[in-house]
Each structure stands twice: as C-alpha cells, then as structure tokens.
Amino acid sequence: MQNRSKLSLILRSRFIPSSPLSLFVVFASLPLPIYFSGLLSGRNNKAASVMRFNSNLASIVEPSISCTTFNILAPIYKRVDSQNQSIRESDYHALWFARNQKILDCLLHERSSVICLQEVWVGNEELVKMYHERLGNAGYTIFQLARTNGRGDGLLTAIHKDYFKLVNYRELLFNDFGDRVAQLLHVKSVIPFPLNGKQDIQQEVLIVNTHLLFPHDSSLSIVRLHQVYKILEYLEAYIKENKLNHMPIILCGDWNGSKRGHVYKFLRSQGFISSYDVAHKYTDSDAHRWVSHRNHRGNICGVDFIWLCNPSNSRKPLRTSWVEAVFSIIKYQLQKASIAEDDAFAFLGANNRSDSLTYPDFCQALQKINLTGIPHGLSFQETKELWVRADLDGNGVFDYEELKKIWNMTMMNQSGNCKESVMGNKKEEGEEEEEAIGLKVNKAVLLPQEAEKGLWPENYSLSDHACLTVQFSPVKMLCS
Numbered sequence: 001m002q003n004r005s006k007l008s009l010i011l012r013s014r015f016i017p018s019s020p021l022s023l024f025v026v027f028a029s030l031p032l033p034i035y036f037s038g039l040l041s042g043r044n045n046k047a048a049s050v051m052r053f054n055s056n057l058a059s060i061v062e063p064s065i066s067c068t069t070f071n072i073l074a075p076i077y078k079r080v081d082s083q084n085q086s087i088r089e090s091d092y093h094a095l096w097f098a099r100n101q102k103i104l105d106c107l108l109h110e111r112s113s114v115i116c117l118q119e120v121w122v123g124n125e126e127l128v129k130m131y132h133e134r135l136g137n138a139g140y141t142i143f144q145l146a147r148t149n150g151r152g153d154g155l156l157t158a159i160h161k162d163y164f165k166l167v168n169y170r171e172l173l174f175n176d177f178g179d180r181v182a183q184l185l186h187v188k189s190v191i192p193f194p195l196n197g198k199q200d201i202q203q204e205v206l207i208v209n210t211h212l213l214f215p216h217d218s219s220l221s222i223v224r225l226h227q228v229y230k231i232l233e234y235l236e237a238y239i240k241e242n243k244l245n246h247m248p249i250i251l252c253g254d255w256n257g258s259k260r261g262h263v264y265k266f267l268r269s270q271g272f273i274s275s276y277d278v279a280h281k282y283t284d285s286d287a288h289r290w291v292s293h294r295n296h297r298g299n300i301c302g303v304d305f306i307w308l309c310n311p312s313n314s315r316k317p318l319r320t321s322w323v324e325a326v327f328s329i330i331k332y333q334l335q336k337a338s339i340a341e342d343d344a345f346a347f348l349g350a351n352n353r354s355d356s357l358t359y360p361d362f363c364q365a366l367q368k369i370n371l372t373g374i375p376h377g378l379s380f381q382e383t384k385e386l387w388v389r390a391d392l393d394g395n396g397v398f399d400y401e402e403l404k405k406i407w408n409m410t411m412m413n414q415s416g417n418c419k420e421s422v423m424g425n426k427k428e429e430g431e432e433e434e435e436a437i438g439l440k441v442n443k444a445v446l447l448p449q450e451a452e453k454g455l456w457p458e459n460y461s462l463s464d465h466a467c468l469t470v471q472f473s474p475v476k477m478l479c480s
Helices: 093-110 125-137 218-241 262-269 275-279 318-336 342-348 359-366 382-390 400-407 449-453
Strands: 008-012 065-071 114-120 140-146 154-160 164-173 181-189 192-194 200-201 203-212 249-254 304-307 419-420 434-447 467-479
Touching: 065 093, 065 200, 065 249, 065 304, 093 125, 093 467, 114 125, 114 203, 114 249, 125 382, 140 181, 140 275, 154 181, 154 203, 154 434, 164 218, 181 218, 192 359, 200 249, 203 218, 218 262, 218 318, 262 318, 275 304, 275 467, 304 434, 304 467, 318 382, 359 382
Parallel strands: 065 114, 203 249
Antiparallel strands: 008 164, 065 467, 114 154, 140 154, 164 181, 181 203, 192 200, 249 304, 419 467, 434 467
C-alpha cells in the first residue's frame, strides 16, 4: 500500500491480562443473565415490555448474546425541507433533541449488551452529553470516536458494565478519501457462563464498529475495499500479536453497500456470514428480501450488517481475497459498459489489435475503467500484484485463455474446517482436533418491521436507517 493509504493507529489502552480461553468477536458477546425485549421475544404489543431472566431462571435458559447496530443519522445530515436541501435538522434544536431522545428510549428498552452507533453528532456537546448521561446511567461504558478532519459526526460504542470489562481500546484512522474511522474494543465477560452444562467459560471479545464510505460513483469501489481490507489486516495482526487462536469474529456497522456489492462478496470470501440472513435462512442472492436504509437519492437497500466468522484454521489468505475482489470490480466495470468476454481485449487494448495485453497495456486498461490515475485508486504495487495474478503463465502477456479464467473466477466463501461439537462425534483417523467456542445465530430483527419485508414506511422518522439487533448463543466447536 502507498503511504497515503496506510492505516493510522492511535492506541489508548487499559490492559488487563487475558484468560487462556479467548473469543474474538467484532461486535458483542454476553454471559447470563440476558435481557430480551419485545424485538427478540415476539412482536405482540402486550409482550413488548422488557423481560429479564434473573439468576433463578438462568439455569434453564440458553446463554445468549445481544448486539445492536444503528446509524442514527446525524442532525447535520438530516434534510428537513425538500424544497431547500441546505436546511438541516441541526438548525432546529427541538427537532434533533426530541428525535435523539426517542432513539435513546428505543436503545435502552432493547438494552443490548453492546450498542454500536454510527453518525453520532460528536461535534455537538449537548447531544454528546445526552448520550453519555443516559447510557451511563443505564450501566454502559461509552467510547466515542470522531471522523477525521472535523467532519462533525463519528462512532459511539457502548458496553454494559454488568457484562464486560475492558481489556484494550484502539482507534483506527483510515486517513483516506471520506475520513472514515473504526473502533476496536477488546473486552472480557464479567461473569463466566456455562457451556453444555460442564464448564464455565469467561469470554474475551473484540468489538469493531465502523461506517464505510458511501459509493457516490464506481471509482470509489477500491476505496471501500481498502477500508475493509485495513480492518481485516489489523485483526490478523492483533490475533498474531496476542497469540489468539480459534475465535469467532463479528463485524458490525453501516457498510454502505448491499448484498450485490463488492464489499459483501469480499467479506463472504473471507468466511463471514450475514447474521440477519442466516437467522432468516436467506441466500446470497436474496438481496431484495430486506432493506435497512433509504438513502438521499430515495433508493432503499440493505446496508447494515452484523457479520459473523466462526473459528477456522482454513480461511482463504486475505491478500488472495483482495486480488479476487479487484478482478471482480474489473469484470463488473466491463459488464456495466456492455462489454462481453469476447470483446474485452478490443475494449481494454484500444489500439492494440492482438488478443493479448502487455503490462503497459494492462496499466492503461485499469486507468480506462477508473481504477488507477485517480485519487485513492490502485497503487503501483497493487497494479503490479494484479498483473502477476493475471499473467498466469508468466510469459509477459495477458492472453485470452488467462482472461477466461479470471472472467469465470468466483469469490468462493471459505467456511473453514470448524463444525459444531456433538456428543458421539468421532475423529477421522489421523485427524487432530481442537475445541473452540463459536457462536450460532438465534434471532435477528430489523425495526421498523416493514424493513424485513423490503419496504420503507413513510411514517418512520427515527433515522434513514433501520435498527438491527441480533441474538447469538455460544457453541462448542471442533477445529481441525
């Protein structure tokens, strides 16, 4: 990566020695007792009050983890006059104050163990104080991070003191186009929870909260991939640095891209699953089944995710997924221009009439489809890496047979070699297995409810995003 795209890392740590058994989750994990609201326990209005399972009931209730992610739409971005787009909610104290009080009412009613918010108006002291006081009084420890260059909004992650204590906190500043950032919290569960009724496990968890750049045009696809790559690259380094093995990872936030996008495919190729889709038994092609955002253009789509990657020894190398993702963008750009596979060389090669491209031709082709020659495009090193991958036989040219292999390449998701442990499971001869703690998806809900049907209600005014809550439970897994 060029220097301009390197990750800036600010470390603010309060370190607590970790336990031998670790879980690595990029969002939330929770021992008993667990709190369920009407969102997760049913939609009957009479049952909407919070049901708290106390210690007397804990022994008969499966241990659970609740996670909430919500882009709350910063008042500095919320338009209030369709005739004058420059007028924002931030100009009207009564409006933004009342709306954010209602948002807090909903969050405190749900009372998830971890809350990740995006587009918090961190530039306004009164709003910040409101969130810190109400969440703090409810037992949450709060971590806040502004976007760089004084953008005005940022991230807020809250962990409940009854369930977690902090091990380490770090801030990631991407220093790229869009001034995006991410939060990482390494936490440990306060109370051990029983696993299969045989042992108590004290979970360690890594929580990540982020908000990716909006894809204003196709040239920003590379920037968005860079942002996800930096997060995953840092996670790999953190795991290695702390000698952590066999851990589930959960990533949460506003990803500003749907299931049809390159970021989605990139994360799937790294073994991540969309928790909401798993809970509802949707496939990768079911992009139309639910939505979570109506953007400033009036389009509705699903962009808010809680990603889960369970322990695995065999995830695809991160750099391999990266290269495949870039080639996927190249293919998409060609298809967008109605260029078929047979005509690709004629389009990419321009004046080159042969059925192959040299490295200079390849560089010009990337510039032609807006992947290089623009701010925050592919670097020289990345372009060279793509060329090495494209020229499969190493003869110095990219020919038609090599193009076909790349054209037909799919970003296969790697689920790894972990499986849920079941009584009576037998090892295959010569197979060595290690036990790990993974997570299974129990339930996932979107509010407003219409979003679960792919609709956006006109009377919904809390945000231009839906609130996503997922419930997990721990499960013993065997990794080979």
